[in-house]
Amino acid sequence: MANTIFAVIMAGGSGTRFWPASRENLPKQFLRVEGGHSLLRGTWSRLDGLVDPENILVVCGQGHADLVRAELPELPAENLILEPVGRNTLPCLALAQKFLREIDPDAIQIVLPADHIIPSREAFQQSVGAAIHTAQSGGLVTLGIPATFPATGYGYIQPGEPIEDVSGGKAWGVRQFIEKPDMARAQELLASGEFFWNSGIFVWSTSAFEAALERHAPELWHGLLDCAEGGLEEFMESVSPLSVDVGVLEKEEDCKVVGAEFHWSDVGSWPALDDVLPDAGAGNRCSGEGQLIAVNASNNVVHGPDGHVTALIGVEDLVVVHTEGASLVCSKKHAQDVRAVVKQVREQAPDRA
Amino acid sequence: MANTIFAVIMAGGSGTRFWPASRENLPKQFLRVEGGHSLLRGTWSRLDGLVDPENILVVCGQGHADLVRAELPELPAENLILEPVGRNTLPCLALAQKFLREIDPDAIQIVLPADHIIPSREAFQQSVGAAIHTAQSGGLVTLGIPATFPATGYGYIQPGEPIEDVSGGKAWGVRQFIEKPDMARAQELLASGEFFWNSGIFVWSTSAFEAALERHAPELWHGLLDCAEGGLEEFMESVSPLSVDVGVLEKEEDCKVVGAEFHWSDVGSWPALDDVLPDAGAGNRCSGEGQLIAVNASNNVVHGPDGHVTALIGVEDLVVVHTEGASLVCSKKHAQDVRAVVKQVREQAPDRA
Numbered sequence: 001m002a003n004t005i006f007a008v009i010m011a012g013g014s015g016t017r018f019w020p021a022s023r024e025n026l027p028k029q030f031l032r033v034e035g036g037h038s039l040l041r042g043t044w045s046r047l048d049g050l051v052d053p054e055n056i057l058v059v060c061g062q063g064h065a066d067l068v069r070a071e072l073p074e075l076p077a078e079n080l081i082l083e084p085v086g087r088n089t090l091p092c093l094a095l096a097q098k099f100l101r102e103i104d105p106d107a108i109q110i111v112l113p114a115d116h117i118i119p120s121r122e123a124f125q126q127s128v129g130a131a132i133h134t135a136q137s138g139g140l141v142t143l144g145i146p147a148t149f150p151a152t153g154y155g156y157i158q159p160g161e162p163i164e165d166v167s168g169g170k171a172w173g174v175r176q177f178i179e180k181p182d183m184a185r186a187q188e189l190l191a192s193g194e195f196f197w198n199s200g201i202f203v204w205s206t207s208a209f210e211a212a213l214e215r216h217a218p219e220l221w222h223g224l225l226d227c228a229e230g231g232l233e234e235f236m237e238s239v240s241p242l243s244v245d246v247g248v249l250e251k252e253e254d255c256k257v258v259g260a261e262f263h264w265s266d267v268g269s270w271p272a273l274d275d276v277l278p279d280a281g282a283g284n285r286c287s288g289e290g291q292l293i294a295v296n297a298s299n300n301v302v303h304g305p306d307g308h309v310t311a312l313i314g315v316e317d318l319v320v321v322h323t324e325g326a327s328l329v330c331s332k333k334h335a336q337d338v339r340a341v342v343k344q345v346r347e348q349a350p351d352r353a
Numbered sequence: 354m355a356n357t358i359f360a361v362i363m364a365g366g367s368g369t370r371f372w373p374a375s376r377e378n379l380p381k382q383f384l385r386v387e388g389g390h391s392l393l394r395g396t397w398s399r400l401d402g403l404v405d406p407e408n409i410l411v412v413c414g415q416g417h418a419d420l421v422r423a424e425l426p427e428l429p430a431e432n433l434i435l436e437p438v439g440r441n442t443l444p445c446l447a448l449a450q451k452f453l454r455e456i457d458p459d460a461i462q463i464v465l466p467a468d469h470i471i472p473s474r475e476a477f478q479q480s481v482g483a484a485i486h487t488a489q490s491g492g493l494v495t496l497g498i499p500a501t502f503p504a505t506g507y508g509y510i511q512p513g514e515p516i517e518d519v520s521g522g523k524a525w526g527v528r529q530f531i532e533k534p535d536m537a538r539a540q541e542l543l544a545s546g547e548f549f550w551n552s553g554i555f556v557w558s559t560s561a562f563e564a565a566l567e568r569h570a571p572e573l574w575h576g577l578l579d580c581a582e583g584g585l586e587e588f589m590e591s592v593s594p595l596s597v598d599v600g601v602l603e604k605e606e607d608c609k610v611v612g613a614e615f616h617w618s619d620v621g622s623w624p625a626l627d628d629v630l631p632d633a634g635a636g637n638r639c640s641g642e643g644q645l646i647a648v649n650a651s652n653n654v655v656h657g658p659d660g661h662v663t664a665l666i667g668v669e670d671l672v673v674v675h676t677e678g679a680s681l682v683c684s685k686k687h688a689q690d691v692r693a694v695v696k697q698v699r700e701q702a703p704d705r706a
Contacts, residue, residue: 019664020662020664291701291702293694293697293698293701295687295690295693295694295697296687296690304680307678307702308678308679308680309373309678309679309680309698309701309702309705310679310680310681310682311372311373311679311680311681311682311683311691311694311697311698312681312682312683313681313682313683313684313687313688313690313691313694314683314684314686314687314690315671315682315683315684318668318682320680320682322675322680324677325660325661325662326661326662326663326664327657327661327662327663327664327673327675327680328663328664328665328666329663329664329665329666329668329671329673329682330664330665330666330667330668331666331667331668333667334648334649334666334667335666337648337649337666337667338664338666340648341646341648341664341666344646344648344664345646345662345664348644348646348662349644349660349662352662
């Protein structure tokens with residue numbers, strides 16, 4: 001009998017790189033970047049036909065439960081797992097594992113962040129299908145994105161021996177994981193032609209992940225298993241933040257990487273929308289639900305709320321974001337400074353941060 | 354006995370160069386450009402101590418009466434003159450003249466647009482004081498601004514024989530008025546060192562202006578005098594738009610110009626705010642009531658509503674305007690294209706124009 005496919009959507013992120021559209025009370029996964037729907041909703045829709053909605057779990061922070069319910073009305077109430085406090089992806093996925101092992105110990109899990117953009121559902125499902133096939137013979141499978149530029153914001157994966165070549169993607173063993181490199185190292189990795197980016201999308205069986213937790217994070221895992229219902233908050237408060245990449249994958253012998261054939265972005269900052277939103281003319285990209293009027297304006301990223309008109313005249317390579325209460329105009333090459341601005345906003349106008 | 358000083362504030366303008374802050378239902382004179390108050394309010398306040406509020410008349414379009422009353426609660430109700438339809442400054446001032454001759458035929462009138470910025474009230478009142486002195490001996494007096502760059506958006510005045518040199522300003526006869534020149538001509542006029550810009554601020558006695566209307570615009574003037582109360586709209590509809598400069602001043606023998614000693618701008622477009630708003634650091638100017646956070650950003654003009662935060666990162670020489678429903682980001686050198694954008698907005702999102 002085939003294993004049942006589950007998905008675990010990690011919707012607990014928070015961040016400041018999409019200020020002012022994203023705020024403390026509205027993290028990036030809730031942004032309506034692609035037209036009328038949020039990144040979370042896009043993640044949900046990408047699973048359509050691949051995973052039964054009854055088998056999709058969402059993990060999010062307690063303060064964002066209502067936002068998740070509003071975005072995903074089809075999500076069964078009992079499938080929303082609330083984190084009392086965010087501690088990065090390892091505690092998040094261990095929590096989902098505790099939940100899922102009770103429902104279906106033979107499940108295959110697709111683990112995916114709620115804040116990525118992958119324009120083609122079909123290509124996504126083909127690659128994930130290949131990863132599911134690979135995960136059924138054991139191990140922890142990560143989807144690897146062929147590196148196309150010397151990114152310093154992504155982790156890298158060097159594939160090892162080829163394992164199989166199934167419909168939808170090739171699978172390899174993993175020779176090594178490399179943490180976010182500096183520019184010189186990133187250029188080396190790219191030039192070698194041997195490396196994938198780590199997409200943060202994983203596929204594994206519930207039994208394989210449990211075995212890996214036992215091996216590499218026994219304290220966290222048993223602490224969580226022993227936790228009575230009322231004690232979760234206190235326990236999670238005591239846990240150090242750790243990513244599943246560092247805490248489990250990099251320590252695990254039996255890791256596999258499946259080459260992803262889809263266009264992907266983790267949308268790390270406003271200019272990243274260039275790669276994943278359609279060209280609205282002259283290289284301009286429209287995020288959100290606003291309307292753009294461009295005159296002698298090219299290669300800008302614009303984000304506005306429903307019906308908002310943004311007019312650009314004689315400008316290029318800008319990020320232009322307008323929200324109620326706050327606006328940002330930033331040259332693309334300074335996008336990394338948005339975080340510094342949010343710090344200033346916290347001091348000067350805390351309700352706008 | 355000294356003549357009583359009246360002021361006629363022309364608040365009937367409309368225009369598109371300050372879109373999106375200025376819209377069809379909120380022309381420039383109602384914009385809160387200088388901190389918390391509108392240009393109209395600034396015009397009113399500049400008369401403080403010079404003209405009794407009882408003696409200030411305001412002419413505006415019927416659709417803007419409530420806006421004027423809200424901005425100028427001290428304005429006596431009977432001093433608000435409503436134009437059924439805007440026909441440029443000559444019909445506007447003839448209407449005020451019809452009203453004023455009944456109240457005080459010996460009045461001296463200070464005529465001034467509601468949408469200028471003059472940072473120093475003291476300097477303004479000194480120059481106007483000199484113009485009042487000059488006007489008391491007859492003729493139509495205009496305040497001339499010493500030309501400092503080859504502006505193509507202003508009319509020019511060449512002074513003739515010196516008349517007098519009173520406290521607050523020198524007066525001359527007028528040799529010629531020159532309509533808005535092209536750039537080559539503007540450069541010639543500037544190079545000659547002989548020309549003033551026409552500020553559009555005038556001082557004359559009610560009797561002198563009436564005589565000039567009789568001479569140069571008898572049809573308009575008598576039509577207006579003969580107009581019964583209910584017939585004003587029909588009459589004004591029948592009148593062709595004409596400026597007081599072209600229709601009266603340029604034809605009048607007895608014109609005088611008083612050199613203005615104050616810093617002035619008719620605020621013809623967003624970048625003009627550079628000259629009249631204080632430097633908020635790195636050459637950035639804040640218009641409106643918003644708040645600016647600038648990181649590596651210089652020489653920008655920013656306009657936002659009360660409490661709105663605008664963050665600029667790594668940009669220069671931009672106009673950045675945010676309003677409810679519409680935003681503009683425009684390089685300063687393309688500011689003349691705002692009008693073209695408003696045309697597009699009228700077609701694509703008429704409620705935002």
